[in-house]
Amino acid sequence: MSVTTSELPEEKAPSAAATLRPGSLGTADIAFFVVSAAAPLTVMAGVAPLAILLGGIGAPVGYLLAGLTLAVFAVGFTTMSRHVTGGGAFYAFITRGLGRPAGIGAALLALLGYNGMEIGVYGLLASASRDTLHALFGADVPWLPVSLAGLLLIGYGGFRSIDFGAKLLGVLLIAETGILVLLAGGVLLKGGAHGLSLASLAPSHVFVPGTAAVLAFAFAAFTGFESTVIYRREARDPGRTVPRATYLAVGFLGLFYAFVVWIAVQAFGDDQVVRAAGKDPAGMFFTAITTYVGGWAADLMHVFIVTSVLASLLAFHNAINRYALALAEEGVLPRRLGRIHPRHRSPYLAGIAQTVLGAVVVLAFWAAHADPYQQLLLWVNTPGMIGLMLLQLLAAIAVPCYFRRVRHSEGSLRTVVAPVLATVLLATAIVLVVGHIDLFTGASPVVNTLLVLAAPVVFLLGLPFAWWLRRSRPEVYESFATEPPTPTPTPTPTESAE
Template sequence: MSVTTPDAPQEVPAASAAATLRPGSLGTADIAFFVVSAAAPLTVMAGVAPLAILLGGIGAPVGYLLAGLTLAVFAVGFTTMSRHVKSGGAFYAFITRGLGRPVGIGAALLALVGYNGMEIGVYGLLGTATQDTVHALLGTDIPWLPVSLAGLLLIGYGGYRSIDFGAKVLGVLLVAETGILVLLAAGVLLKGGAHGLSAASLAPGNVLVPGTAAVLAFAFAAFTGFESTVIYRREARDPERTVPRATYLAVGFLGLFYAFVVWTVVQAFGDEEVVRAAAEDPGGLFFSAITTYVGGWAADLMHVFIVTSVLASLLAFHNAINRYGLALAEEGVLPRALGRVHPRHRSPYVAGIAQTVLGVAVVLAFRAAGADPYGQLLLWVNTPGMIGLLLLQLLAAIAVPCYFRRVRHQEGALRTVLAPLAATALLATAIVLVVTHIDLFTGASSTVNTVLVLVAPAVFLLGLPLAAWLRHRRPDAYAGFAAEPSGSVEAAEPTPPAEPAETARPAELP
């Protein structure tokens, strides 16, 4: 009695509070699981890496290393700013604090559209990947729509449950999908590849080829969503440490792992033969390699794990979207109902339900139009989302030095100026590469590609009149946009003057 009685009253305020996400639920590994799972390593490798090899030749592994290094440079300023800005709005909060509220509100809309695009389009991939797996294993053809709808319900349930439940699920699925790739790599290394192991992929003559630009475009897309570590700071244990660690862990792992796996597949076929094999059957390249070096049973497992890889990516993005929706509802930009948190699971369940309903509507609309689930639902919805997230990264990189110019701090110039400026130049280059090679992502006409490219900047620009409307019609919501949560301490530095300087500055934002 004496043990249970004190606990009961504590649940009442938790259930009735406006925001009751469960603090201290996630450690470094948990947050990294969300980020790496969102990237879907197995799906990226088996589904996209063969195209990178086809276009860039045996130097393709270096493209993934270069993309990882670029995002690691971006992470320097990004994680430094995360110690100062505690808002749950992540990207849009950072951008608001550095570039002002109008730009931040445009970024908030862009984040919503970008993350939703990255998730909803993947339900088309879930349908086609499951079709391929069932056909490969059982020789049976199934319709894609019921699979996609079932996936929507399953992911909706996963987002409804507690965040630690999601972390456990993602941990298991991530081990499965990375494990099968490690098994492939081990088989190739143990057998010495097709003609012995070679470091020719690293030779400058094989890296500096015309196709490398296309490889870099694919490589940057393969990291999409890594920055979502900051979204989970309200549920992280010791967020000042776990969030930066999870960010660097995710970027470092993905960059090295992608490059290593692509290199081992090059070794599996040989430097001279791998491009020809990728041209003949890009979708079967990884399955052929694992069948040869491990066995047919491993190829069957890879088929199954591609489906679970897609599910893991969907759950990771779903959780990120829900928390963006929660943050914007708390800001007063979205309906307040979306800010409700489940009293037991401590999840933003209303935002999750709304996101699931939106997903169902989009999937059914594409089906009613007779669209292809892969070539149109996936690629046409995913592509604007990918461009939107790259634009958010660019804006965040620009925001870092602008923010630190206006506050007192003890951070070094490397973290607050040099690294963010370098990241700005590198990310701008990445966006140019993606846009100029957009046809490789979509396979669509120039008219469709133009529309897909313009979606992200158009959404961002819509935020500017919305900001003006909020400023005049809802000044309280505008003034409190991207403000620090009550009771938070903004500055992480031990220097006493840092706190009042930072808490005073947000009120001066335009």
């Protein structure tokens, strides 16, 4: 394509020279991004009491079962990641296995899923910050300034280099998991309310009517774990690092969630925990840590819930930026969004665009006098969560389809058995989530129907969009997710000076 004189040389130079920073992330760094996106402290303090209320003392096993399901999915997912090495992650996998129309639909679905998971959480940030300020200082603050301040803070974090984000997330993740470990230590040292019990593992307590609801909550708690593949271009030895980070994240989350929920059961006792969860679900974990550790620890938990939300926001923001970067490089999104900062090596224009989109959504909900938790969080998060689960399902289906068409040396366990089993399990998980959608949203049937349909509708809209690309922009359509070789750039003057 020719370059016109209206294109300034200084505008073209950074995009021609700068790339994402390769070799920046190790296994632990990528795992920090993934686990931080899941927000373990927020999930435990905010959602686990509801799982206990609905599923009883067998709730911890629900998190183990969800973790096992996603570990099965990870087998085929990480195997395919060794063969499909582009930056598009989910949509690249789905394109290779199910064709370009499905892949383009998946790309739109990924944008909905990750943006929904992040933007909605600005409502949670406002709600959690207000609760923390009220609990610690008795102050009541409006929610809009908190959300907007969060947008600016996260935007800056995404603008900086990826290793800066990894270090920051590492600190925040240690803080939020540390406070839960402190609670666990206090409960174990004091022997719980009535002595430690393993009754939570008994089949009679696991297979109860409320288990389906527990599983729905549990699967939602892992949302975002698959984003390990998004960081392939910045990973050290991605063929090893990405699979290790994926298994590490799934294993840690499954075991840690189950352990912490079991600790909560022990803190109140097998016969009292359901009553405690029903009486004060929002304050259940604060009551437990005050009893077993002290009021100062409850104050820290309030603070760390806010930092947990910030960590989740930054992790999803970085994931969104890299999806947008990949789609800009494909030509599906405006190519300007593919510009990379010459110093920080971040997709900064994609980050700015995402921050602006987040501000528009937040301001729209504020103008409509919506509640930051009940509407902004739940109504925006829910389509995002369903969208990411649908992407996981499509990716699981794509794995055996891909390996059936190419020559490879992988075993059938990784390329057929595990992906097919994962397909069945993930489809079941989606049915459970949709069947209990009212527990996630608290909304009317009409609103719930719209929230559930948003993700499949966006995917289906990708099919006519793919047809339009094929007719109007055939070069974009034909090169979609084909992984062209990326040239190694020369250092920019800024980098040389450093």
